[in-house]
Amino acid sequence: MDKLNILSINAHPHDFTHMAATLGIHRERGDNVIVVSVTAGLNTHNEKLHDELMKPFNERDPEILNQDYKELEKIKKLELRKACSIFGISDVRVLDYPQPFRLAMYNDVIEDISSIILEIRPHILIMQSPYSKGHHGRIGVSADDHIETARATLEAKEAAAIPGDNQKTPHTIPIIIYPGVYFNNDDIDFIVDISDWFEKRVEAEALYISQGHSPEWSRRRLLVSLGNTGWFSNTLYGEAFVREKPELVNSIPFSSLTLNRFEESVSAKYKRMIGKKGLDF
Numbered sequence: 001m002d003k004l005n006i007l008s009i010n011a012h013p014h015d016f017t018h019m020a021a022t023l024g025i026h027r028e029r030g031d032n033v034i035v036v037s038v039t040a041g042l043n044t045h046n047e048k049l050h051d052e053l054m055k056p057f058n059e060r061d062p063e064i065l066n067q068d069y070k071e072l073e074k075i076k077k078l079e080l081r082k083a084c085s086i087f088g089i090s091d092v093r094v095l096d097y098p099q100p101f102r103l104a105m106y107n108d109v110i111e112d113i114s115s116i117i118l119e120i121r122p123h124i125l126i127m128q129s130p131y132s133k134g135h136h137g138r139i140g141v142s143a144d145d146h147i148e149t150a151r152a153t154l155e156a157k158e159a160a161a162i163p164g165d166n167q168k169t170p171h172t173i174p175i176i177i178y179p180g181v182y183f184n185n186d187d188i189d190f191i192v193d194i195s196d197w198f199e200k201r202v203e204a205e206a207l208y209i210s211q212g213h214s215p216e217w218s219r220r221r222l223l224v225s226l227g228n229t230g231w232f233s234n235t236l237y238g239e240a241f242v243r244e245k246p247e248l249v250n251s252i253p254f255s256s257l258t259l260n261r262f263e264e265s266v267s268a269k270y271k272r273m274i275g276k277k278g279l280d281f
């Protein structure tokens with residue numbers, strides 16, 4: 001298989017982290033990975049300003065109230081770039097749409113995303129889920145940057161797939177998946193074993209200082225969330241995904257990770273699940 005082009009389209013700079021280790025695995029295999037954030041995340045993840053506005057009027061710090069948005073934008077973009085570089089990703093694009101991001105107000109985004117698709121010509125698109133929580137949940141009914149970004153991406157991939165007046169070669173994306181964090185466990189289609197990537201995920205999570213992340217908070221968050229996903233699939237840590245549609249296959253699909261369990265003893269399995277594979281305890 002030649003190198004894959006993988007495009008990840010997100011609402012906010014932090015959203016890519018939900019698939020970061022999986023993208024890192026693909027970078028190690030030599031695949032091209034491009035990360036896009038539709039907004040710079042200036043408002044919905046502005047925890048400092050949020051907390052300041054919770055204070056009585058005369059106790060608010062004017063320095064925080066009158067923060068320099070240009071400066072904040074630089075910080076947000078730098079956090080994303082640094083986080084991506086941990087996973088070997090250097091092609092990072094922020095489209096700078098305002099927040100709250102609503103497709104009806106900023107529909108130029110369709111053209112922006114569609115031209116990225118035509119430039120990258122991805123084999124795999126990882127996009128925001130267009131569903132409310134759960135695969136069989138309601139199609140996005142809430143006002144939410146993620147769902148609006150999903151709608152924009154759906155429009156853009158349709159636009160890229162049909163001939164337009166720009167004479168560009170149309171592109172149909174064969175594989176579309178959603179990060180599992182937007183779904184319940186029993187909706188998940190597959191889980192990537194990222195047990196060896198946990199420390200990198202913690203490191204990346206802690207870079208989002210503007211969102212109030214501390215090293216302790218980051219470790220705890222990922223221990224619980226990635227640990228839950230890993231536990232669900234009998235491994236240490238995992239990143240989950242949901243497919244847009246059933247996969248067309250040549251025969252029954254399985255991975256060596258799953259098949260290796262055929263002859264595994266219970267004690268070996270327990271050791272593997274706590275990261276002590278091959279050790280006595």
Ligand SMILES: [Zn+2]
Binds near residue numbers: 011012015146
């Ligand atoms: Zn987000």
